[in-house]
Amino acid sequence: MKPRYLILGLIALLGLAPLVLAPYYVTLLNYIGLYALVVLGLVLLTGVGGMTSFGQAAFVGLGAYTTAWLTTAEQLPTWLQWASASPWLTLLVGVALTVTVALMLGALTLRLSGHYLPLGTIAWGLSLYYLFGTLEPLGGHTGVGGLPAISLGGISLDQGEKMFYLIWLVLGAAMLITHNLLDSREGRAIRALKGGQLMAESMGVNTFRSKMVIFVIAALFAAVSGWLYAHTQRFVNPTPFGLGMGIDYLFMALIGGVASIWGALLGAGILTVLKEWLQDWLPHLLGDGGNYETIVFGILIVLLMHCAPGGLTPWLGKWFKGRTRTAPLPQAQALPRRAAVEHGTRILQANQVTKRYGGLVANNQMNLHIDAGEILALIGPNGAGKSTLFNLLSGVDRPTSGDIHFKGLPLNGKTSRHVARLGMSRTFQHVKLLPGMSVLENAALGAHLRGHQGVIAASLNLDRAEEQQLLAEARYQLERVGLGDALQEDAASLALGQQRILEIARALCADPCLLLLDEPAAGLRLQEKQALTALLKRLRAEGMAILLVEHDMDFVMGLVDRVVVMEFGQPIAQGLPEEVQNNPAVLEAYLGGADA
CATH class of the missing domain: 3.40.50.300 (P-loop containing nucleotide triphosphate hydrolases)
Structure with missing residues (x-):
């Protein structure tokens, strides 16, 4: 099957899903879309760039808490009162805040190498998580409720079935943006980060800048996911933004294929559905006296890493490859050349x-x-x-x-x-x-x-x-x-x-x-x-x-x-x-x- 037919089929199924599925399954698909958006950032950061991060859940929380505070606070600073008028305005504030925080954290951690880099992401991930639960204006561990629904074209997206299309539209746009980025001059520089930094620097690539670029993009994808999550749930507390969820996002990337754009979607879907099934069926089989689903899930992950260390997307890809045709490169104007140096100089x-x-x-x-x-x-x-x-x-x-x-x-x-x-x-x-x-x-x-x-x-x-x-x-x-x-x-x-x-x-x-x-x-x-x-x-x-x-x-x-x-x-x-x-x-x- 050719990939484009598979994509068209997936779009058609997603378009029909809210019309034919029960609300429970629509909610499950909403979560898959939200998770896949975060994992997409990990594809760039970890799979392509070679930098392992356990802190992406904290950026999700940053986007969620920014909009929660701005839309529910009784009194805001004068210079921020304009943002409370609409969740779309809070998204702009969340994006600006995320870029600022990501630049600061990136400057601190991206120069680290080896095991120090993931340990650094754990450190700031935990710091943000405890910050969310400590600040009184953010509701502490109780959380913040009563968030308004997002309105789009005069329509209030106050139900999961209505949020569905926005979530998947944002995810589709993010996947397209990621594909375009990787298929470019900047994308080649990013792909050179994993195992080729010395060579890339000698070719003129600013590798630290490329690291910072994908770190900020991954943070932005996570913050947008948090914004969508907050207005889907209409409630925010710190629980979904801790280290455990950061590890789950990495598992999603590994399951689907850590270097694959489609792997983000596949991994998010498999882990979310698998967890739901295990939580539903294992108590009936083994009793509800322990967290058997966590044990079984861990064993399945280990087996998967042995059988398909590159994730499932490369393994499945051979079934959907069409005939590869090498199209001739279109004619292009020659690049300007350096002024010639006179012989003997x-x-x-x-x-x-x-x-x-x-x-x-x-x-x-x-x-x-x-x-x-x-x-x-x-x-x-x-x-x-x-x-x-x-x-x-x-x-x-x-x-x-x-x-x-x-x-x-x-x-x-x-x-x-x-x-x-x-x-x-x-x-x-x-x-x-x-x-x-x-x-x-x-x-x-x-x-x-x-x-x-x-x-x-x-x-x-x-x-x-x-x-x-x-x-x-x-x-x-x-x-x-x-x-x-x-x-x-x-x-x-x-x-x-x-x-x-x-x-x-x-x-x-x-x-x-x-x-x-x-x-x-x-x-x-x-x-x-x-x-x-x-x-x-x-x-x-x-x-x-x-x-x-x-x-x-x-x-x-x-x-x-x-x-x-x-x-x-x-x-x-x-x-x-x-x-x-x-x-x-x-x-x-x-x-x-x-x-x-």
Whole structure:
């Protein structure tokens, strides 16, 4: 079955549901919609962004309590009295408050890593939960009742059957916004957060900004769910906003598929229905003397994690896939290119660069320069400090002492993102690609800095013209390196040699004037090496400067203009390839002796 037919069928069923189902089932569907909206934020935050949060229930409470207080308080501050006129106005206040709180909490917790991040979300989640139950204006643990119904087009949505359509319309809009966002330049940056932050920063992505974006979006989805919940129940107390519910939201995401938009809906539906069934049937089977439903539910979750660790959506997806057709990319206007640098112009100058890690000296007073239209090879035995120098030049790491200038500008203290913006692009010794993304999307990430449309434009699908330009640039560079027939393949399915070529295409998408290649020929066959040699020579003829680290001497000596040889973190020889090949110090270091 094709996905679009499944979506149309689901919309039709939802449209008929309140007309044919009993109120109990409509209420159940309302809860599923409200929960799915919160879980959708976790799909972005945890499944896509790789940041586990136990605190989403607290943001639900923030949206619910904001509207509860504004619509029921007997006396409001003068500057807030306008908001009490309508629940729609309280939604605006709730959104503004949620963004403010999310920005503050994000600034405190998103720089944490490992187990400290989820522990941080537990801390502020509990703090907000106890705040809701402590503040007297919010009714304490008794709660706040008497909330007004939402009115839409003159119709009062004072019953669950009437709220049904609003809840599912909001959920549908949120799913569409999430889909649009992930299918964009900003979405590629967000998807790079999980396992590719170092690479993404080197491609010009502000990874902390991307983390903050999805953290705020997830908080907003939760707050809107809380607003809808408050006016559906017409009553609010702290119970649904505690840590236990935050854990349930994560379970919903895991059940459905933590990285899937549809998994949010599937997981919310399965967990909600399963809990209802267990609570109804287990007391009849086992008696009502204990919380057997919690025990059975926990066992089922563990079994599911073993059988379908990616959730149910990927497992079910194979049944609903239609034939995949690769549509040709529409023609797009070429992206503007960087002004060419005149041949022979000094591009990079490193003076007395030293890097120490405690007592270990990885680079010791390294001097290096490269000009436009030149290919320079950096060679040496394993452990000589070549990759460390690459990291220093590209801003991934900072030198202990010494100066680096790129295009006449000092790089000391600059981030890899800033260096990329200046026109330096790189590959990595250990291939850094994003599995699950296509070859085309991986390459397009390199063009991130050449786009300008932001999150709002991406969410509303207003960035399509620029997106086509970025994808057209990625296709051009992939065809240039010989991967034009693999555009829609999963990058992880490529052979190692092809993955290295893909990294070069991604680096070229940034339109650099200096290209750093870390062992580009490793894993390539003879024909692929010959094609790579031809490509690098064309780039040199266009005025690009290329600095490469390589162990394949046949590849290096037939390609480069100059060679710098390193040993123990410092240069021992440099010059023309022929000169370096016959240098006794090089033979001793590289081959184990001049007679070898």
